[in-house]
Amino acid sequence: MPDVGSRWILARAEFPSLLGALARAGYRVVGPTVRDGAIVYGSIRSVADLPEGWSDRQEPGTYRLERREDRALFGFNVGPHSWKKYQFPPREQLFTLHRDGSSTFEVAPPPGDEPPTAYLGVRACEIAALRIQDRVFVGGAAIDAGYARRKSRRLVVAVQCGQAGGTCFCVSMGTGPAVRDGFDLSLTELIDAGRHEFLVEVGSPEGARVLEGVPLRPADASDVRAGEARVAHAASSMGRTMETEGIHDLLLANLESPAWEDVGRRCLACTNCTLACPTCFCHSTEEVPDLSAEHVERWRRWDSCFNLSFSELHAGSVRTTTSARYRQWLTHKLATWFDQFGSSGCVGCGRCITWCPVGIDLTAEVRAIRSAAARTRSGSGGSP
Ligand code: SF4
Ligand code: SF4
Numbered sequence: 001m002p003d004v005g006s007r008w009i010l011a012r013a014e015f016p017s018l019l020g021a022l023a024r025a026g027y028r029v030v031g032p033t034v035r036d037g038a039i040v041y042g043s044i045r046s047v048a049d050l051p052e053g054w055s056d057r058q059e060p061g062t063y064r065l066e067r068r069e070d071r072a073l074f075g076f077n078v079g080p081h082s083w084k085k086y087q088f089p090p091r092e093q094l095f096t097l098h099r100d101g102s103s104t105f106e107v108a109p110p111p112g113d114e115p116p117t118a119y120l121g122v123r124a125c126e127i128a129a130l131r132i133q134d135r136v137f138v139g140g141a142a143i144d145a146g147y148a149r150r151k152s153r154r155l156v157v158a159v160q161c162g163q164a165g166g167t168c169f170c171v172s173m174g175t176g177p178a179v180r181d182g183f184d185l186s187l188t189e190l191i192d193a194g195r196h197e198f199l200v201e202v203g204s205p206e207g208a209r210v211l212e213g214v215p216l217r218p219a220d221a222s223d224v225r226a227g228e229a230r231v232a233h234a235a236s237s238m239g240r241t242m243e244t245e246g247i248h249d250l251l252l253a254n255l256e257s258p259a260w261e262d263v264g265r266r267c268l269a270c271t272n273c274t275l276a277c278p279t280c281f282c283h284s285t286e287e288v289p290d291l292s293a294e295h296v297e298r299w300r301r302w303d304s305c306f307n308l309s310f311s312e313l314h315a316g317s318v319r320t321t322t323s324a325r326y327r328q329w330l331t332h333k334l335a336t337w338f339d340q341f342g343s344s345g346c347v348g349c350g351r352c353i354t355w356c357p358v359g360i361d362l363t364a365e366v367r368a369i370r371s372a373a374a375r376t377r378s379g380s381g382g383s384p
Contacts, residue, residue, distance in 0.1 A: 002208045005201070008216035009223055010187075012196035015073065016047055017214050022118045025210045027155055030086060031120030032079070037065060039079040041086075044120055051076060058165040058239070058350065061359030072191050074121055077165030078349050082278030083119050083126055084133060087150050090302045094146075094285065097296040105296070112146065118155040118210075122183065124176030125168075127158060128347040129278035131182060135341050136281050155206060158183035162230040166239035167350030169363060173244065175347040177234040185210065188227035199227040240350060242363040243370070244334075250370060251335040255327065259368040264323025266358050271304035273352035273360075274329065279345050282310065305329050330362060 002008065010018060022029050029044040034051045044050065053071045056079065057064045068075050097105040122130070137147035161177040170176030179186050184207035188199040199219055202208045274280040284303040289296040303310055306325050311318040319325045337345030346362070353361045 002202045007219035008200045010198040014215045021214050027118035028115045029118045041081040058167045058354045060361045074159045094298045116153040120157045121159045124179045125170040125347040125349045127182040128175035132279045156183045158186040160188040161234040164234045164237045167353040169240035170348040172242040173348035178231045240363045248335040251331045257372045260323045260327045267322050269306045269322045271306045272355045274304040276351040276355040
């Protein structure tokens with residue numbers, strides 16, 4: 001069995017044997033696939049399901065698929081989906097209450113029969129996002145049973161980024177582009193004239209077990225250097241940057257900045273950013289009784305702090321304006337998340353920028369708040 005930390009070369013022609021090994025080890029495989037004009041996560045049954053030869057062009061409010069000149073399997077950036085849809089499903093039954101004419105209900109958990117699942121193609125920023133959601137759902141005193149069950153059944157097959165998208169800024173957030181830990185297997189696609197192979201790194205005993213029987217040759221120093229060059233290229237081509245120095249105090253000291261009103265005039269409160277974000281975890285719960293009142297189901301579904309009803313208290317909504325809701329989102333993501341969970345809530349994936357229909361870019365909004373604060377300090381206008 002390969003050692004944890006060892007590196008191997010898998011020929012492109014042998015990639016189906018990796019998928020076969022995952023299936024033999026008992027995993028259903030989910031990963032990137034082309035659907036509805038985007039690269040989204042879905043079932044992967046064969047190499048034909050992967051976005052071979054596809055890339056994407058991303059800018060604020062813009063996403064387009066493009067053909068590559070080569071036949072790379074992972075030559076694109078993150079799309080609208082994130083792995084949270086598997087860990088924290090958009091709609092999930094939490095439990096049922098049932099009675100047969102008696103006065104007391106019996107509580108039953110959901111079936112919890114999700115199969116072991118291999119996430120194929122997890123990028124460095126997405127590993128950081130999984131770690132953040134793990135902290136939220138199973139890292140505190142209250143353990144989310146469904147999330148914990150799915151986490152225990154996941155296998156992370158990471159892919160190193162060889163390029164960056166127009167809205168990526170993982171370098172600024174310290175989350176990528178290099179995958180360094182948190183994976184069972186890591187793949188670096190080595191593709192150029194005359195070569196199409198994968199550098200495979202073993203990250204866990206389970207990853208090593210899966211690799212047994214897959215045709216591999218040991219990687220040499222030049223293979224490792226070629227892999228590092230791919231990641232270095234991605235690091236040097238980030239589409240965005242965000243200055244994070246002092247960001248916690250900057251945002252919380254400028255809650256009355258005119259920049260919030262400005263973004264509030266552009267924001268549609270559509271919730272796209274929170275749905276696409278791999279770390280956003282806000283949700284609502286609802287009871288669904290049947291007409292006999294003998295059977296009740298409790299469901300959880302994704303919600304968003306951009307919804308007016310999300311801050312509804314006994315006397316109405318607390319955050320009635322769009323600017324207040326945008327401020328809540330950004331200050332939580334980049335400031336109070338540190339107080340609550342000890343890290344930033346943003347991993348720099350850029351999804352909220354790409355998938356915002358009006359192209360609102362949080363890196364630009366943070367710059368605007370910095371600029372307004374600087375103007376105030378220098379006495380040339382800005383917030384009171
Ligand atoms: S806030 Fe935006 S860039 Fe940051 S993790 Fe969420 S979607 Fe990605
Ligand atoms: S910032 Fe953009 S994506 Fe988010 S709610 Fe506003 S308009 Fe929608």
